[in-house]
Amino acid sequence: MRRLAARVRGLPPTIFSEFSALAARTGAVNLGQGFPDFDGPEEVREAAVRALRDGINQYAQGAGSPTLRRAIAEHAERFHHHRVDPDADVTVTAGATEALFDALLGLLDPGDEAILFEPFYDSYAAAVGMAGATVRPVRLRPPDAAHAAWWYDAAELDGAFGPRTRVVVVNSPHNPTGKVFSRLELEAIAALCQRHDAVALTDEVYEHLVYPPATHLRLATLPGMAERTLTVSSGGKSFSYTGWKVGWAIGPPPLRAAVAQAHQYVTFAVAAPLQEAIAVALRLPDAYFHGLGQAYAARRDRLDGSLRAAGLQPWPTEGAYFLCAEVSRFGHPSDDAFCRWLTAEVGVAAIPLSAFYARPDLAPQVARFAFCKTDRVLDEAAHRLGRLVVPAAP
Ligand SMILES: Cc1ncc(COP(=O)(O)O)c(C=O)c1O
Structure with missing residues (x-):
């Protein structure tokens, strides 16, 4: 059978x-x-224990604990100058993985295309496939005599965009290559998204693991990108608690709706006490x-x-x-x-x-x-x- x-x-x-x-x-x-x-950090673990003892043990709000949503918005402003409305723009998910899955499920119809820089984190293609859509890969090429870092061919990216393009996924800092997309590269991606009316879905789970002179720039903060970007991150890598699986997506209400519509039937809500602890983590000092x-x-x-x-x-x-x-x-x-x-x-x-x-x-x-x-x-x-x-x- x-x-x-x-x-x-x-x-x-x-x-x-x-x-x-x-x-x-x-x-x-x-x-x-x-x-x-x-x-x-010990104080983050203690915050989780405290939340468990304080009886924060029933379903959290579907969009996420209000405390955590406020902490996510403050953190986005503090580190990325990203203005976020904690009530209108944020959905808390079971790790970045769920946020990415919800976003792709909520944005893609069969026949649509999603551009992925290849190599890519394996969950993207699985989610695009489950949405019934098609992956359009664009190759990242290893450093060579002319390029100090992993790079892509601008013409190849240009050619990947077309009438069926709905989403481009940008993972920076990048797993597996360690590439951090430069301002010029992000500006080029932004221009293509605007020309083709595509959504940028960014995976920024390594946002705090950037080695100078590289700097991390948030695509959503480039001109014209706030309204067409969903920014995904999570507490796993920034706070070394990957097992907690508390993540989030940030985006304006029409894009947030794509995530929230799927989220309400994928997990509905995420582990309540751990959300309180990640709120403490996001407010740790610089x-x-x-x-x-x-x-x-x-x-x-x-x-x-x-x-x-x-x-x-x-x-x-x-x-x-x-x-x-x-x-x-x-x-x-x-x-x-x-x-x-x-x-x-x-x-x-x-x-x-x-x-x-x-x-x-x-x-x-x-x-x-x-x-x-x-x-x-x-x-x-x-x-x-x-x-x-x-x-x-x-
Ligand atoms: C690029 C990337 N995105 C997402 C994830 C998963 O994040 P989370 O554990 O928050 O679901 C990982 C984990 O390794 C990753 O490397």
Whole structure:
């Protein structure tokens, strides 16, 4: 008997679960899945405990706790000069993942197209597919002699926009490449959205993990973009509590409606006590956010040094918590094969970049290493990577 509906039948298991299971089975150090192996601020955890004890244990408002919505608006103004109405513009969701899913479900009809920069976080294509719409990928290309960072071909992006384009998803800082979209790039995307009457859906979960001289600019704050942008973020990465799954979407009422319409029947409301705690987190002093960026920059440098010492040459990372390195020299048939071998035989799990492509045949052979780990774990990974025998460059 056929059990699975068409909209889910073709979906592969997420690469993260697969490699985390492989890492657990083989005892590998897991630099695959991007979750911190440490807790976030103590006062935020205490705020959650307090909320549980204070009886904030029944359904929250569907749009989100008023306290959290106000904190989201204040935080947007404080860090991004983004004016947000906490009552009209905000929907609190079960992580950024739900916000993205709701937005895509709420905006796309069958026949519509969504532009995704490839490689892309895997949930986007799954959500576009479940909405019955089509992915139009635009390639990000690795740094080269002419480009210091990952880049895209402006003509390719131009050509991807057309009469069916409803949405362009912009993830900056970017998973998996660590790219932070520049002002010029965002302005070009904004101009195309305006010319083609498309909505920009931004995924800014790494908004506080940006390494100078890179700076994060919020697309919604560019001229003419407030009315056509849905900004998504969450507390997972900024506060190192990825398991809490408190996220949000910000957008003007007509776009917010797209998210809210889906949200009311996807989860309706999100864990009430954790919303109160994330409100406390968003109001932490500037020093917390500054310190977070500095701590991650130090972890990035630590892993970067270890990968280089092992003979890998990661590209520079401007944001988020990943380092990517080209691995074709090792002679495996694919980056997937390389990462499985690295996990099982070297004892360090990394994620193959091809898993983030709609067209894996166009993917370079690249491994993504997450550095959201304690020094002890990063050092153990360095020790194991020391066993790598790197073939000489051809
Ligand atoms: C780019 C990106 N978007 C969204 C998410 C998921 O965020 P959340 O845990 O808030 O659903 C992740 C998690 O790794 C991510 O890397």
